[in-house]
Amino acid sequence: MADARSPxxxxxxxxxxxxxxxxxxxxxxxxxxxxxxxxxxxxxxxDHDRTTGWDEAAEAxxxxxxxxxxxxxLSAKHEWRSVHVLGYLFDPFDAGVLxxxxxxxxxxxxxxxxxxxxxxxxxxxEWADVVEQTTLDxxxxxxxxxxxxxxxxxxxxxxxxxxxxxxxxxxYYEPHYAPDPLTAVRLITEAGGVAIIAHPVTAGRxxxxxxxxxxxxxxxxxxxxxxxxxxNTDAGKRRLHELAAAHDLIVxxxxxxxxxxxxxxxxxxxxxxxxxARLIDRATGTAPRYA
Numbered sequence: 415m416a417d418a419r420s421p422x423x424x425x426x427x428x429x430x431x432x433x434x435x436x437x438x439x440x441x442x443x444x445x446x447x448x449x450x451x452x453x454x455x456x457x458x459x460x461d462h463d464r465t466t467g468w469d470e471a472a473e474a475x476x477x478x479x480x481x482x483x484x485x486x487x488l489s490a491k492h493e494w495r496s497v498h499v500l501g502y503l504f505d506p507f508d509a510g511v512l513x514x515x516x517x518x519x520x521x522x523x524x525x526x527x528x529x530x531x532x533x534x535x536x537x538x539x540e541w542a543d544v545v546e547q548t549t550l551d552x553x554x555x556x557x558x559x560x561x562x563x564x565x566x567x568x569x570x571x572x573x574x575x576x577x578x579x580x581x582x583x584x585x586y587y588e589p590h591y592a593p594d595p596l597t598a599v600r601l602i603t604e605a606g607g608v609a610i611i612a613h614p615v616t617a618g619r620x621x622x623x624x625x626x627x628x629x630x631x632x633x634x635x636x637x638x639x640x641x642x643x644x645x646n647t648d649a650g651k652r653r654l655h656e657l658a659a660a661h662d663l664i665v666x667x668x669x670x671x672x673x674x675x676x677x678x679x680x681x682x683x684x685x686x687x688x689x690x691a692r693l694i695d696r697a698t699g700t701a702p703r704y705a
Contacts, residue, residue, distance in 0.1 A: 422704045423481035426684040427456035429693075430487070430500060430612065430640065430668030432675075433471070434549050436461035437557035439673030446474035446482075449671070449680040456690060457680075458485035458502060458668075462553045463515045463522075465506040472703040482703040483690070487612060488602065489518050491592040492623050497611065499598040500640060500666075503697030504607025511605050514593060519553050521591035526554045532586040533559070533579060537568050556580050557675055572675055595623070596634050603635035606699025610666055611636065613643040615650020622650055625657070632661050637696060642667025642683040664692050 432438035433445045440448065442459055449457050457480065459471040468484050475482040483502055490497040504511065530541050539562055547561035548554055560575035569575045579586060593601075595611070602609040611631070615622045628636075639654045640646075642665075646654075658665050667683035670676065694702055 423687070423690065423702065424455045425687050425690075426454050426681050427483075427687065427690045428454045428669050428671070428681050428683070429456075429458040429483060429485065429502070429610075429666050429685050429690075430460050430643075431457060431671040431680065432461055432487075432673075433459060433467045434552060434673075435464055435467040436487075436553045437555055437672060437675060439675045442467035442471040443474040445671065445673070445680075446471055446478065446480065448673075450478045450480060452680040454480070454681045454684075456481040456483065456687075458483035458500075460485040460487045460500055462487050462555065463489055463518045464553055468506070475703060476705055479705040481705060483693070484700055484703070486515075488515070488598045489590075489592040490595040490598040492595050492627065495621065495623065496592070497595045497598075497623065498613070499595060499602065500610040500612045501598075501602035501605075501607045502610065502693055503702065504602050504605035504699035506700065508601075508605035508699070510601050514597070514601055518590075518592060523554050525588050525590040526556070526559060528588040529556070529559060529580075529586055530562075532588070533563075537563070537566075537579070539563060539566055539568065557672075561675075595627075595631055599631050599634045599636050606697060608637040608664070608693050608697050609635060610638050610640055610664065610693075612640045613645045613670065614639055615647050615654060616645040617647055622653070628657065629661075632663070636663070637693070638664030638666065638689075640666045640668055642685075643670060644678060644682065645670075664689050664696075666693075 433442040543562040560572040666685040
């Protein structure tokens with residue numbers, strides 16, 4: 415049913431899906447078709463640190479009578495924490511966004527090569543194996559190394575790879591460049607977009623950013639939190655709902671679909687149409703693509 419204020423789009427709305435332009439396993443068009451088959455009618459493609467899948471996804475949503483919300487998942491880091499900032503409806507040609515995402519992607523490639531060299535000391539794998547698992551436009555990362563390990567028969571699937579060889583405790587891990595979340599939020603906001611922290615309260619000690627720092631992000635323009643996500647803890651969700659209510663923030667829910675790369679399914683968590691409307695109303699960088 416369409417939102418009363420924005421009758422051009424309908425739900426359910428899933429605002430966090432990945433294609434093979436980053437670490438998903440399907441093309442943008444196939445991601446859209448899978449989402450449609452699971453009942454989703456408004457979606458955002460949010461590949462890591464790139465927007466190259468937007469046009470294909472928009473064409474696919476138009477063909478299926480769906481609404482497309484252009485998005486991206488921007489890598490960031492706070493102290494030891496990996497923080498992912500979802501950016502929606504920003505200008506993809508903004509100079510600041512382009513410079514930062516290029517820097518992130520370039521460093522990811524060097525970091526991935528270092529990890530593969532480390533693993534190659536103990537296992538039969540080399541960089542060419544990883545390249546075979548990527549597409550031309552992909553942001554290369556650890557999921558592609560996991561796929562290479564699967565292809566070489568070293569592990570059964572991505573989950574085994576991340577629980578074992580790719581886990582930092584195994585000693586093959588290498589750090590990578592990522593901006594701090596304040597920079598990420600400001601870049602997205604200055605490009606006319608809306609910044610939402612992805613899965614902010616996953617399980618693990620001290621994984622949630624300190625509340626005073628989150629309040630600094632809000633002051634810098636943070637739009638809200640992705641709360642309904644399978645990796646968020648119940649206690650963390652309650653705390654984020656309190657913060658969102660206190661600051662009148664946008665609250666989203668999403669699948670974080672990666673094709674066969676994760677068990678997550680399109681539409682397993684969704685965003686209310688009222689919140690989708692708030693997101694659209696707030697953005698100035700680019701427009702949704704309506705059917």
